[in-house]
Ligand SMILES: CC[C@@H](C(=O)O)C(=O)SCCNC(=O)CCNC(=O)[C@H](O)C(C)(C)COP(=O)(O)OP(=O)(O)OC[C@H]1O[C@@H](n2cnc3c(N)ncnc32)[C@H](O)[C@@H]1OP(=O)(O)O
């Protein structure tokens with residue numbers, strides 16, 4: 684199979700995890716209420732209440748879009764990882780994409796073997812109660828990528 688063969692060439696071993704669907708696209712916003720209202724009242728989407736994610740330094744709001752989601756992010760606390768981003772993008776902007784993987788530990792091993800840096804050593808529990816890890820945007824064509832175990 685071509686896919687397994689290329690995985691073998693790059694990592695020296697067979698791939699034991701698979702990439703799944705796009706879980707969410709995250710947008711950092713300066714005004715959470717205003718952004719929620721846009722998706723709820725103007726576009727008619729199903730929009731959650733804001734949830735403080737203390738461990739991650741953000742508030743999240745999820746907008747359900749069929750099988751996928753938009754995640755609205757707003758800074759929480761003094762050292763929010765999205766503070767600099769919002770400082771540089773004052774109107775807000777697309778912050779990251781989240782892709783599902785069947786086995787996050789194995790996925791981490793593969794990305795590291797391919798010189799893609801992870802932000803943090805170990806996965807942490809994300810907004811959906813599942814392990815997540817972020818990949819450095821400079822190693823992913825300028826896009827911050829979150830991997831979430833499915
Ligand atoms: C709720 C939990 C979870 C979920 O389950 O869904 C979440 O989504 S949490 C979301 C928030 N958490 C995170 O984003 C964690 C990972 N992020 C980080 O560790 C940092 O944000 C970062 C990526 C290391 C950037 O940190 P920052 O303080 O902004 O550093 P710099 O300003 O020095 O940026 C370095 C460099 O990277 C560029 N950059 C920054 N953010 C992004 C981005 N979102 N997309 C693309 N590029 C980004 C930044 O512009 C700098 O580039 P240069 O200017 O060229 O140096």
Ligand SMILES: [Co+2]
Nearest residue numbers: 709754781829
């Ligand atoms: Co996310």
